[in-house]
Amino acid sequence: xxxxxxxxxxxxxxxxxxxxxxxxxxxxxxxxxxxxxxxxxxxxxxxxxxxxxxxxxxxxxxxxxxxxxxxxxxxxxxxxxxxxxxxxxxxxxxxxxxxxxxxxxxxxxxxxxxxxxxxxxxxxxxxxxxxxxxxxxxxxxxxxxxxxxxxxxxxxxxxxxxxxxxxxxxxxxxxxxxxxxxxxxxxxxxxxxxxxxxxxxxxxxxxxxxxxxxxxxxxxxxxxxxxxxxxxxxxxxxxxxxxxxxxx
Amino acid sequence: xxxxxxxxxxxxxxxxxxxxxxxxxxxxxxxxxxxxxxxxxxxxxxxxxxxxxxxxxxxxxxxxxxxxxxxxxxxxxxxxxxxxxxxxxxxxxxxxxxxxxxxxxxxxxxxxxxxxxxxxxxxxxxxxxxxxxxxxxxxxxxxxxxxxxxxxxxxxxxxxxxxxxxxxxxxxxxxxxxxxxxxxxxxxxxxxxxxxxxxxxxxxxxxxxxxxxxxxxxxxxxxxxxxxxxxxxxxxxxxxxxxxxxxxxxxxxxxxxxxxxxxxxxxxxxxxxxxxxxxxxxxxxxxxxxxxxxxxxxxxxxxxxxxxxxxx
Numbered sequence: 001x002x003x004x005x006x007x008x009x010x011x012x013x014x015x016x017x018x019x020x021x022x023x024x025x026x027x028x029x030x031x032x033x034x035x036x037x038x039x040x041x042x043x044x045x046x047x048x049x050x051x052x053x054x055x056x057x058x059x060x061x062x063x064x065x066x067x068x069x070x071x072x073x074x075x076x077x078x079x080x081x082x083x084x085x086x087x088x089x090x091x092x093x094x095x096x097x098x099x100x101x102x103x104x105x106x107x108x109x110x111x112x113x114x115x116x117x118x119x120x121x122x123x124x125x126x127x128x129x130x131x132x133x134x135x136x137x138x139x140x141x142x143x144x145x146x147x148x149x150x151x152x153x154x155x156x157x158x159x160x161x162x163x164x165x166x167x168x169x170x171x172x173x174x175x176x177x178x179x180x181x182x183x184x185x186x187x188x189x190x191x192x193x194x195x196x197x198x199x200x201x202x203x204x205x206x207x208x209x210x211x212x213x214x215x216x217x218x219x220x221x222x223x224x225x226x227x228x229x230x231x232x233x234x235x236x237x238x239x240x241x242x243x244x245x246x247x248x
Numbered sequence: 249x250x251x252x253x254x255x256x257x258x259x260x261x262x263x264x265x266x267x268x269x270x271x272x273x274x275x276x277x278x279x280x281x282x283x284x285x286x287x288x289x290x291x292x293x294x295x296x297x298x299x300x301x302x303x304x305x306x307x308x309x310x311x312x313x314x315x316x317x318x319x320x321x322x323x324x325x326x327x328x329x330x331x332x333x334x335x336x337x338x339x340x341x342x343x344x345x346x347x348x349x350x351x352x353x354x355x356x357x358x359x360x361x362x363x364x365x366x367x368x369x370x371x372x373x374x375x376x377x378x379x380x381x382x383x384x385x386x387x388x389x390x391x392x393x394x395x396x397x398x399x400x401x402x403x404x405x406x407x408x409x410x411x412x413x414x415x416x417x418x419x420x421x422x423x424x425x426x427x428x429x430x431x432x433x434x435x436x437x438x439x440x441x442x443x444x445x446x447x448x449x450x451x452x453x454x455x456x457x458x459x460x461x462x463x464x465x466x467x468x469x470x471x472x473x474x475x476x477x478x479x480x481x482x483x484x485x486x487x488x489x490x491x492x493x494x495x496x497x498x499x500x501x502x503x504x505x506x507x508x509x510x511x512x513x514x515x516x517x518x519x520x521x522x523x524x525x526x527x528x529x530x531x532x533x534x535x536x537x538x539x540x541x542x543x544x545x546x547x548x549x550x551x552x553x554x555x556x557x558x559x560x
Contacts, residue, residue: 010348014334014341021336021377084332088393091296091328092349093321247259247299 007094011102012109019110028072032114035064040121053131057121058139058215062179062208065150070171072107073154074164077242082162086246096239104155104235111147115140135217142214145227146207150175152234159241175207182206249273249431250295250401254304257290257455264290266455267304272448274400277427279446279463280435283551287455288435289329292405295433296326308401309431322350325399329406331390335379339370339389342378343396350397364392367422384415391419395426402432408441420444439543442466453551467541469549476522477509479535486531493521509539 019025036057040046044056080086089099125131153174158167180186182203190199203209210223250272257265265287272278280288293299295306297313297320306313309323333342343364347357365371368388373381378389391407407423408416416438423432423445434445442449442463449466451459459466467473480486483506490499490508495516500509512518519538526533 005348007349010345014337014345017341018334018336083335084328084330085334087293087296087298087328088326088332091298091321091324091326092346093318093351094349095318 007092007098008102008105011094011099012106015103015106016109019106025110028068028110029114029117032064032068033117035068036060036118037121039064051129054121054125054136054139055215057118058143061143062146062211065147066172066175066179069111069147069150070154070168070175072111073151073171074158074167076103076107076155077159077238078162078164078167081159081245082164086242090242090246096243097235100155100235100239100242104152104231104238107151107155108148111151112144115144115147132217135215138217138219139215141219142211142223145214145224146211149178149207149227149230149234152231152238153178156234156238156241159238160245178205179207182209249310250306250308250433252291252295252304252306255291255294255301255306256303257287257294257299258302263455265294265301268452268455268457269304270450270457270460272431272433274429274431275427276447277423277432277434277445279442279449280433280452281437281439281442281449281547282435282452284437286453286551288452289405290455291452292326292403292433292435293328296324296328296403297321298326298328322397323400325394325397325402327390327394327402327404327407329409331387333378333386333389333393336377338375338377339365339381339392340374342389343392346393347396352397360396360398364396367395368392369418383410384412387411387415387419391422400430402426402430404432404434406435406437408436408438416441439547442543451547451550458550463543464540466546467543470539470541470543470546471511472509472539472545473541474517474519475509475511475539476519477507477535477537477539478522478526478533479505479507480531480533482531483508485529486526486533489525489529489531490522493518493525495521 039060040057044059046056049056077086080089090096094102122136125136126133150171154167154171157171157174158164160170161167177186183206187199187203190202194202210226213220213223250270252271253269254267255265255269256263256267268287268291270278280291282288290299294301295308295313297317300314308320311320311323313320334345337345343361347361352360365374368391370385370388370392373385378386381389387407387410391404394402394404404423408419411419420441423434426432427445427447434441436442446463449459449461449463450457451466478486483501486508487499487501490496490510493510495513495518496510497513498511500511501507502509510518510522523536526536
C-alpha cells in the first residue's frame with residue numbers, strides 16, 4: 001500500500017470489498033448460478049438439443065439479468081443517500097464522475113465474477129463436443145456488456161430515491177422496456193402516433209436485438225458501441241441526478 | 249482560513265442561507281449557533297463542497313469551493329451531521345480507505361493512521377464492523393476520518409451530539425488541542441459548548457447572521473450580566489435590603505429555589521455595595537455570586553421573533 005492510487009481504483013476496491021463483506025454477494029452468486037443452470041438444462045433443453053453450443057445458456061441471460069442486476073444495482077446510490085455517507089464520499093477529493101464510475105465498475109466487476117463462475121458449463125460443453133469457442137467468447141462478451149447496460153440504468157434510478165425497493169422495481173420496469181424495445185409490446189405504443197423514424201429508433205434501442213447479434217458470434221463494433229454508449233448515457237444521467245438530488 | 253462572501257443557498261422559494269459573509273483565521277474556533285433549521289448545516293455543506301451555493305462565494309484555505317473544488321476538498325476535513333460511515337467496514341478498513349482517497353502513502357499514511365487511532369482511542373475497536381459500535385465510537389470514527397489527513401480547515405457539524413458527558417469532554421479537548429494551527433468551525437446547539445471550545449460565536453437564524461462576537465461579549469448582552477445572585481434563609485429581609493441599594497434596578501426571586509437575583513442599572517457595579525449591605529444588616533447568605541451572563545437567555549433574545557423553536 002505505498003503507491004498512490006487513482007481515486008477510481010480506491011473507490012472500486014472499497015465497493016467491491018463491500019459486496020463480499022456481507023452475505024449479499026454469496027447469495028447473489030449462488031442464485032445466479034442455480035438459475036442459470038436450471039434455465040439452461042430444464043427450459044433450454046441443453047442435452048436434448050444434441051448440439052455442442054451454449055445457446056440455451058445465453059438465451060436466458062437477458063431474463064436473468066432483468067431481476068438480478070437491479071438487485072445488485074439498487075443499493076449503488078440509494079444506500080449512500082439513506083445512510084448519509086454520500087455526504088462523506090462527495091466531500092472527499094474525488095470528482096462526481098470518479099465516484100459514479102468507480103462504484104459502477106465495482107458492481108460491474110462483481111457481476112463479471114458471477115458470470116465467470118459459470119465456467120463449468122463451458123467445460124461441460126467442450127467435454128461433450130467441440131463447440132465454436134469463438135462464438136462462446138463473443139456471447140460472454142455480449143452478456144457482460146448487456147449486464148453493464150442494465151447496471152447503468154440501475155445506477156441512475158438508484159440515484160433518484162433513498163428507497164432500495166423503489167429503485168429495484170423501477171429499474172426492472174425500465175430494463176424490461178429496453179429489453180423489449182424491438183417487440184410489438186413496446187413498438188405498438190409508439191407506432192400509433194410517432195413517425196416511422198422514431199419507431200425505428202426505439203426498435204434499435206432493444207437490448208435483446210444487440211445481444212442476439214453479438215451472441216451469434218458476430219462481434220460487430222456497432223453492437224458493442226451501442227452498449228458502451230448506453231452505459232455512458234446512463235452514468236452521465238446518474239451524475240446529473242445525484243447532483244440535483246443530493247440536497248434533499 | 250475560511251472566507252465567505254454573500255454566501256447564499258435557496259431551495260425554490262426557501263432561502264436556507266441568506267448572504268452570509270465572514271472570515272475566519274486559524275487559531276480561533278468558531279462556534280456556529282442557531283435553532284434547528286437555521287442554516288448551520290447548509291452553510292457547512294457548502295463550505296465542505298457538498299452543496300453548490302446559489303450565489304455568493306466561499307473559499308477554504310484560499311481555494312474557491314466551486315471553481316477549485318478538488319483543491320478545496322483536499323485541505324478540508326469534514327464531519328457531516330450524524331457522522332455517517334460505511335457500516336459494514338471496520339474502522340481500520342474505513343480509515344484506510346479515506347487515507348487512500350486522500351492520497352496518503354507509505355510511512356506517512358501509517359503514521360497518520362496511528363496518530364488518529366491513538367488520539368480518538370479507537371484501538372480496541374479497530375477490527376469490529378462500524379455498525380456494531382456504540383454511538384460514541386461511531387462519532388469518534390467520523391472524527392478520525394475528518395482529521396486523518398491533518399487538514400488545515402476542519403468543519404465539524406455537531407461533533408458532540410449524542411455523546412455522554414465524558415465523551416463530550418474528550419471531543420472538546422481534542423478540538424482545543426488542534427485549534428492552534430487549524431481553522432475550525434463547530435456547529436452546536438449546546439450552549440455550554442461555546443464557552444468550552446469557541447473563541448468566537450456566530451448566531452444564525454433563518455439563514456442570516458444575527459450576532460458575531462466572542463462568547464464573553466455575547467454574555468455581556470445578557471440581562472444577567474453583572475447581576476448578583478444569592479441564596480439565603482431570610483428571603484423577605486434580603487429582598488427588602490437589596491431593593492434599597494441605589495444602583496439596583498430590579499430584584500427577582502426564583503419561584504422554585506427562592507434564589508434572589510438583583511439586576512444592576514445599566515453600567516453599574518452592584519456586587520460590592522450588596523455584599524457590604526448584607527454584612528451590615530447581618531443577613532446570612534449561603535451563597536453569593538456575580539453573574540457573567542446567561543448564554544441561553546442571550547440566544548433566545550437574539551433568535552426570538554425569528555419563528556424558531558426553543559433550543560436546549
